Amino acid sequence: MKLLLKFDFTKVCNAVLEQRLEAHQLKYQQTAFGEIELLDKVSEEKLDLFYNDINDFGIDVVKDPKKIVIQKIKDVIVDMVFNEKDINVKTSVYLAEQLNENYSYLSNLFSEVTYTSIENFIILQKIEYTKILLTKEELSLTEIAFKLNYSSVAHLSRQFKNTTGITPSAFQRIIAKRKQIN
Amino acid sequence: MNSDYINLALADDDEDDRLFFTEAFEELKVKSKVSLFKDGIELMDYLDDSNNAIPNLLFLDLNMPKKSGLECLKEIKASQRFKDMAIAIYSTSASEEDIENTFVIGANVYIKKPNDFEKLKKVLSEVVTTNWQYHTSGLNKENFLLRL
Amino acid sequence: MPTPSSRYLRTAFVAGLFVILCIGGYTYQHISELSKASEVVKDNYSLRSELELVISNLKDAEIGHRGFLLTHDSLFLTPYEESLQKISNNLEKLDTLIVPNSKQVDKLKDLNSDIQKRFENFSKSFARVNDSEVLTKDLLYLLHEGEIQMDTIRSDISEMLDLEQRLLVQNQEISQGKIGLTPLLFYGLLIVTLVILLLAYIKMTTDLKALKESNTELEIFEKLTKQSEIVSNTSTWVWYIEEDEFEFSDNLYRLLGEEPQSFEPTLINFYKFVHEEDLTNLGHRVNLMMKEGELPFTSFRVVHKDGTIKHLKAYSKLMDETDGEKKIFGVTVDATNEVENYRIIEQRNQELERTNKELSAFNYVASHDLQEPLRKIQTFMSRLEAKEKDRISESGQIYIQRMKSASARMRMLIEDLLQYSRTNTSEKEYLKTNMNLLLEHAKTELIDSIEEKRAKIICDDLPTMEVISFQIQQLFINIISNSLKYSKEDVPPIIEITHEEVLSRNVKQIQNSLYKYHHKITFKDNGIGFEQPYAEKIFLLFNRLHGKSEYSGTGIGLAICKKIVENHKGVIIAEGEPNKGATFIIYLPFLK
Numbered sequence: 001m002k003l004l005l006k007f008d009f010t011k012v013c014n015a016v017l018e019q020r021l022e023a024h025q026l027k028y029q030q031t032a033f034g035e036i037e038l039l040d041k042v043s044e045e046k047l048d049l050f051y052n053d054i055n056d057f058g059i060d061v062v063k064d065p066k067k068i069v070i071q072k073i074k075d076v077i078v079d080m081v082f083n084e085k086d087i088n089v090k091t092s093v094y095l096a097e098q099l100n101e102n103y104s105y106l107s108n109l110f111s112e113v114t115y116t117s118i119e120n121f122i123i124l125q126k127i128e129y130t131k132i133l134l135t136k137e138e139l140s141l142t143e144i145a146f147k148l149n150y151s152s153v154a155h156l157s158r159q160f161k162n163t164t165g166i167t168p169s170a171f172q173r174i175i176a177k178r179k180q181i182n
Numbered sequence: 183m184n185s186d187y188i189n190l191a192l193a194d195d196d197e198d199d200r201l202f203f204t205e206a207f208e209e210l211k212v213k214s215k216v217s218l219f220k221d222g223i224e225l226m227d228y229l230d231d232s233n234n235a236i237p238n239l240l241f242l243d244l245n246m247p248k249k250s251g252l253e254c255l256k257e258i259k260a261s262q263r264f265k266d267m268a269i270a271i272y273s274t275s276a277s278e279e280d281i282e283n284t285f286v287i288g289a290n291v292y293i294k295k296p297n298d299f300e301k302l303k304k305v306l307s308e309v310v311t312t313n314w315q316y317h318t319s320g321l322n323k324e325n326f327l328l329r330l
Numbered sequence: 331m332p333t334p335s336s337r338y339l340r341t342a343f344v345a346g347l348f349v350i351l352c353i354g355g356y357t358y359q360h361i362s363e364l365s366k367a368s369e370v371v372k373d374n375y376s377l378r379s380e381l382e383l384v385i386s387n388l389k390d391a392e393i394g395h396r397g398f399l400l401t402h403d404s405l406f407l408t409p410y411e412e413s414l415q416k417i418s419n420n421l422e423k424l425d426t427l428i429v430p431n432s433k434q435v436d437k438l439k440d441l442n443s444d445i446q447k448r449f450e451n452f453s454k455s456f457a458r459v460n461d462s463e464v465l466t467k468d469l470l471y472l473l474h475e476g477e478i479q480m481d482t483i484r485s486d487i488s489e490m491l492d493l494e495q496r497l498l499v500q501n502q503e504i505s506q507g508k509i510g511l512t513p514l515l516f517y518g519l520l521i522v523t524l525v526i527l528l529l530a531y532i533k534m535t536t537d538l539k540a541l542k543e544s545n546t547e548l549e550i551f552e553k554l555t556k557q558s559e560i561v562s563n564t565s566t567w568v569w570y571i572e573e574d575e576f577e578f579s580d581n582l583y584r585l586l587g588e589e590p591q592s593f594e595p596t597l598i599n600f601y602k603f604v605h606e607e608d609l610t611n612l613g614h615r616v617n618l619m620m621k622e623g624e625l626p627f628t629s630f631r632v633v634h635k636d637g638t639i640k641h642l643k644a645y646s647k648l649m650d651e652t653d654g655e656k657k658i659f660g661v662t663v664d665a666t667n668e669v670e671n672y673r674i675i676e677q678r679n680q681e682l683e684r685t686n687k688e689l690s691a692f693n694y695v696a697s698h699d700l701q702e703p704l705r706k707i708q709t710f711m712s713r714l715e716a717k718e719k720d721r722i723s724e725s726g727q728i729y730i731q732r733m734k735s736a737s738a739r740m741r742m743l744i745e746d747l748l749q750y751s752r753t754n755t756s757e758k759e760y761l762k763t764n765m766n767l768l769l770e771h772a773k774t775e776l777i778d779s780i781e782e783k784r785a786k787i788i789c790d791d792l793p794t795m796e797v798i799s800f801q802i803q804q805l806f807i808n809i810i811s812n813s814l815k816y817s818k819e820d821v822p823p824i825i826e827i828t829h830e831e832v833l834s835r836n837v838k839q840i841q842n843s844l845y846k847y848h849h850k851i852t853f854k855d856n857g858i859g860f861e862q863p864y865a866e867k868i869f870l871l872f873n874r875l876h877g878k879s880e881y882s883g884t885g886i887g888l889a890i891c892k893k894i895v896e897n898h899k900g901v902i903i904a905e906g907e908p909n910k911g912a913t914f915i916i917y918l919p920f921l922k
Contacts, residue, residue, distance in 0.1 A: 007322075074318075115211060115311050124315060131325040157770070158777050165292070165329025167771055170282065174327060177286040198706050205713075274701050277752055278800055297708035297741060299716065 081125040187213040191237040193225040222249025244273040259288035290326040342530035377427040387413040441486040448479045563664035571656040587634030605631035623648030641669040746886035753893045763799045765792035772806035785823040801894045808887045813855035826854045845919030853914040860906035
């Protein structure tokens, strides 16, 4: 039997994190996605044990402060795109508000560390979300363009092609053929 | 993922292409470790040895003596061990149908070898960063398709 | 199985027979009844006459009696005696004639006794006779009494007559009633029989007519068959299984190179013509046919007396006729031309396959092996330019630029050429495709130059068509990019795409098409156009109307368009007017 799964990554991650924290008997408070505050004082040894444990689940504790900011930017963008947040302001303003930092600082930092711009990252995430909607939800490109606030289908189609090198319909075709083979 | 460099592999029978490839990564800012293979057999021998680390990203030429890129691709896709390894086809032009077919079989990226070194650098950098995004941002690898 | 018409005739015959039998039965019954009735009448009349005779004899007796009384002459006694005798005979007869157990019996008894009394009276009167006296008192009395007795007898007889009359009438009434219906019944039955016979007659004549017609048709058909056998090089034969006899059509002899019916049609005689290499197989097949009653398509060769070899093909099937006779009907065809044509086609196919293989091999060489060194030259050149720029003299740098553009052009040529040969060989899978979608894809492919030139593409709603989608998309890309390339420098290009369905015979270029309808897709631009005389030239491979320096291009794009349209059995036409624009019209056939 074959099952097609669709993940809510936020939920999955939080569930894993919660389980591990409880396994290590750590008292905590979640301050944001991918950010927790340990409420008690914990020894270095115990912390190392915890770090190693969560590492097995693909979770890293970010120590570099720059990387912490980058991760936050990414989290905000992913949350914004995948949860279809209704944002009235420009993304740059929204990001600055959310992270309480100057946008040009964020933008420079992002490019420096990730070799790509925030704008590109947003486009990438939108296209990823489009891919999911195309294959899992089987929405039409028109519906998706409307959902993701694109000015036109052509615009989304063009952005998709520019980002992936493939047209949306070719993408759909390839995924469908892959499923047939498996 | 914890390592600071990205582990890359290239299987290409063409010496010049291997040269361009390594030189391009030398000039790119991305920290990388590149393993080179002259043909499909050499590549598969390396991959099948469990002592060797599995590359994050494999660049595969389609036209190789002894074992073609397509054969390698099929073998790799048949094994669960390599499910986290992204595969980029690195080849001269092919027909639309052939390109689509490599994606269907399981390639993530199709790169048409550029005829300009700067373009090559740009393309390789894009592949690496996109691959990086898929690893770090929890994106669905199933949907990782890129054509350059 | 009897035909409906023969069944009908049989029914009519049986019905007619039945009716006639009925009539016979009825007739017999009625005639016997009639004769019985006339018997009764005859008896009746005999009775009457007998009664009359009684009276007349009585009268005779009386006359004799009276004569004797008057004359005493014994001469008168003779008739008297005779009458006496007659009367007693009469009475005896009457006794046999009257219907027993009827009133008449009583009456007869009365009559008898009355006559008896009369004779007693006669006897008494004879006794009183004496010669002296003519009439004595006694005698007178007796005479008187005799007179009264006579009256009684008369009345007896008249009563009997009356009764008999009544009986007669009664009898007549009864038989009248019985016989009265008979003519009507006869008539009715006769009419029915006549109708049945008439219907049977009509049926028979129509059947006969149809039979005659089908006979003529059969004759015509037979003649036609003979002719068509000759024309189409076929022949027929019948094998009567039980008698083990064959019947060959004339043309079978001709197929064997012989005169019609020139030898006895037997299997052995036929085998004499079969090529020795095919004899075993054919014999085996025929044996199988004898067992299973069917000969599947079997090919074999025959050798004519003059040595000509012909390829024949035979097929037969068992027909179980209703008459119970088992026959095998067979057809033998001269397949010599077919076999030879097939051989030629096969040869051509092999040639074609070889050329196709060569072509795809060339394709591969062009795509991979030729591109590979060129790409490296270009890459190394880009390395040289980047790394060694400072060390190369100015003229050296110009050379590098020239080399770069030359190799770029070579790349373009190789790629276009490759695409051209791919339109020849790529998989030809026709699928129902929404043309709007293909146009959309084409536009996506060209989005950069469309935006760069600020081009406007206006398009009708296009239909869904059965096409090779990759190729049609390429066609759209090539036509649109052609329009974009040859646009006027200062005017943003406008490309109008329109669609309509046309009747093939209304359009000159496609009026001889096998398809009744065509899609007409028109691409009209406002570019630099061209002179109409060049309209056909622009579709030729490597043909260019402009110098290389003016407009880049290889002269392959439109040749690819023509190839693609021809792959789809369509026609592409170009119309141009310098400085006004070009129009490309594509006709693609479809079944409606």
